């Protein structure tokens with residue numbers, strides 16, 4: 001490696017990313033997780049890619065459930081991302097107190113999402129610390145804020161994700 005870890009971290013953290021919630025479910029276990037590594041990777045089929053830590057509960061749920069949702073969030077409500085960085089608590093049709101509905105693939109879709117996508121798992125690429133889940137979009141839409149809504153990005157918060165591996169990654 002021609003670069004030190006500090007420089008690698010600082011440079012990688014400059015990559016602009018969305019900040020959203022990834023919904024997953026296997027049977028009675030439902031989860032939502034703070035996710036920043038998400039992007040479109042194909043037009044036909046329409047595919048979204050999300051890289052998920054191999055150690056996360058979400059990783060198992062996506063593999064077992066065969067689907068996931070991507071929930072872009074209103075830009076002025078970034079507090080949500082703090083709570084969803086550990087397994088979420090389900091009470092009725094809420095996760096960490098945020099209302100959900102069951103999507104057409106069975107995964108949770110957040111009622112407060114600014115924009116949602118539902119994806120059926122298409123391929124998995126094992127990348128190292130993370131698995132890249134490629135999902136074919138089977139449903140998508142806007143939430144209660146309409147089409148002009150601005151969505152949250154990493155730079156709206158003081159959070160960071162990625163860079164080089166630390167203990168536990």
Ligand SMILES: Cc1cc2nc3c(=O)[nH]c(=O)nc-3n(C[C@H](O)[C@H](O)[C@H](O)COP(=O)(O)O)c2cc1C
Pocket residue numbers: 019031032033034035036037038051052053055056057058059081084085086087088130159160161
């Ligand atoms: C700002 C932020 C962005 C994150 N982005 C990702 C991500 O893109 N992929 C990922 O696997 N974990 C990401 N995480 C970590 C997960 O949210 C956290 O490890 C997770 O809740 C564990 O997953 P689990 O609830 O499925 O066990 C991020 C955390 C934060 C705070």
